[in-house]
């Protein structure tokens with residue numbers, strides 16, 4: 001979110017400085033791990049669809065600007081029981097916004113995508129426009145486009161504090177002190193600390209990603225044959241995965257259900273029991289992966305709000321400060337449009353994008 005905001009500010013001719021605690025593309029926050037799902041028939045809430053449509057435009061524009069491939073369209077399957085939030089919600093969004101889609105039953109799914117074994121009663125919405133963003137490339141593209149537009153980015157320079165002044169803000173880092181007219185705070189899982197004054201109800205959640213190598217059984221996992229999928233099981237568990245990328249490795253993960261943690265103290269190693277639990281799970285729903293060796297696993301952080309909606313808007317007490325936080329495990333696909341929104345707020349004091357339901361005021365005005 002920070003690199004996107006930096007780019008959009010610089011592209012408008014503003015003098016913009018990005019301050020990052022770690023190195024570019026580090027793995028201690030929320031934006032690493034090879035791949036992110038992008039989709040439009042948003043089961044969470046149709047209110048996100050206009051932002052998604054703009055995000056697709058901006059990702060595509062950034063591909064041109066940066067001369068890099070940032071996403072791969074594979075199609076996407078939203079799978080679950082007929083009354084599940086995933087199925088119902090994605091159908092609702094698709095119909096409301098006239099998004100291209102198909103409805104499939106479990107037999108269709110098994111026939112078209114032999115890697116997947118849904119329960120007999122499961123239904124799926126297939127959307128042809130869904131796919132995979134490559135987060136490292138996306139961040140690199142925003143940073144290089146920002147630099148080309150005149151922005152400066154400083155790494156390994158943690159912000160220690162910030163304070164409002166008469167004309168703007170003062171930001172103090174481990175290396176210096178800066179004055180600015182506006183401040184954009186996009187601190188990911190550290191947002192609670194950087195915005196301590198607001199006491200936002202953010203919960204940082206540890207998530208684990210697993211990669212398996214199907215080897216000779218891998219053909220049905222090729223990206224030409226398997227779309228991305230998000231799958232809600234009968235007990236409400238959410239599970240998602242990708243076709244095989246790179247060296248034929250298949251990435252799968254649970255969505256939520258992780259332990260509450262903090263970025264400084266999170267367990268960054270993955271226990272054998274966690275890998276075994278995932279092996280059991282894929283054995284049932286993607287049986288071709290049953291014997292596939294786990295090849296790697298890693299952890300990543302969600303920063304959840306109580307309603308799982310983002311926190312985007314002005315700091316309630318200091319309008320020269322704007323906030324992009326609480327992306328609740330589904331923010332990456334929006335980075336490009338969030339960058340535009342943050343530049344709107346900082347430069348114009350308003351945005352044309354529908355962000356009212358992300359207001360920080362919903363938590364600070366009890």
Ligand SMILES: Cc1cc2nc3c(=O)[nH]c(=O)nc-3n(C[C@H](O)[C@H](O)[C@H](O)COP(=O)(O)OP(=O)(O)OC[C@H]3O[C@@H](n4cnc5c(N)ncnc54)[C@H](O)[C@@H]3O)c2cc1C
Nearest residue numbers: 001021029030031037159188190300301327329331332333
């Ligand atoms: C396992 C996993 C899977 C996901 N899958 C998807 C998906 O498929 N699709 C999707 O859309 N989203 C997905 N997400 C969510 C998405 O990745 C996040 O919502 C998004 O990356 C959040 O970006 P951010 O910029 O808010 O946070 P971050 O990427 O963590 O960036 C915050 C930055 O602020 C810096 N920072 C913090 N404090 C300071 C300070 N004091 N001084 C200087 N710098 C500071 C940090 O170092 C960090 O670089 C997933 C997340 C995870 C963890």
